[in-house]
Amino acid sequence: MEPPAVDRRAAARLGWGLFLLAAPGAALRLLGGCPTGRARTVVRVLGARHVVQAAVEQRDGGRHRLLLAAVDWAHAASGLVLAAVDRRWRRPALTDAALATGFGISTARPPRRIAGG
Numbered sequence: 001m002e003p004p005a006v007d008r009r010a011a012a013r014l015g016w017g018l019f020l021l022a023a024p025g026a027a028l029r030l031l032g033g034c035p036t037g038r039a040r041t042v043v044r045v046l047g048a049r050h051v052v053q054a055a056v057e058q059r060d061g062g063r064h065r066l067l068l069a070a071v072d073w074a075h076a077a078s079g080l081v082l083a084a085v086d087r088r089w090r091r092p093a094l095t096d097a098a099l100a101t102g103f104g105i106s107t108a109r110p111p112r113r114i115a116g117g
Contacts, residue, residue, distance in 0.1 A: 007058050009106050014054035016099075020047025033092035046075075057107065065107055072104030 020027050024043035025035035033039055049071075057068060079097030083090045 007062075009103075010054045010057040012106075013050050013057065013103060017047045017050025017054060020044065020050065022047075028092065031092035031095045033089060049075075062110055065110070069104040069108035072100045072107060076100035076104065 020043050024040040024047070027043050027047075028035040028039055053068060053071065057065075060068070076097040079093040079100060083093035083097065086093075
């Protein structure tokens with residue numbers, strides 16, 4: 001039996017989500033933020049969202065890709081709001097908003113799968 005095909009975007013999202021879950025402090029520093037306790041918790045929640053969304057994308061086969069992309073774009077919009085209202089978080093919020101926008105654009109496109117995982 002041939003293994004199921006892997007959605008490249010879902011795999012990339014899964015990797016990002018696992019990184020956020022496993023190393024929230026490193027992720028915050030990478031994005032230019034300060035790894036406070038509250039910020040680490042927020043990053044872990046966002047990591048969990050990415051992991052769940054990756055699983056949905058992999059199983060969904062692209063049927064609900066615009067809805068899933070809208071989740072990313074809503075996340076990007078919230079980052080823009082945070083950047084506008086809290087100068088301390090401007091850089092990490094704008095960087096994360098750019099990443100979320102990229103995930104959204106990628107998710108909105110029809111899936112391309114890697115045969116055989």
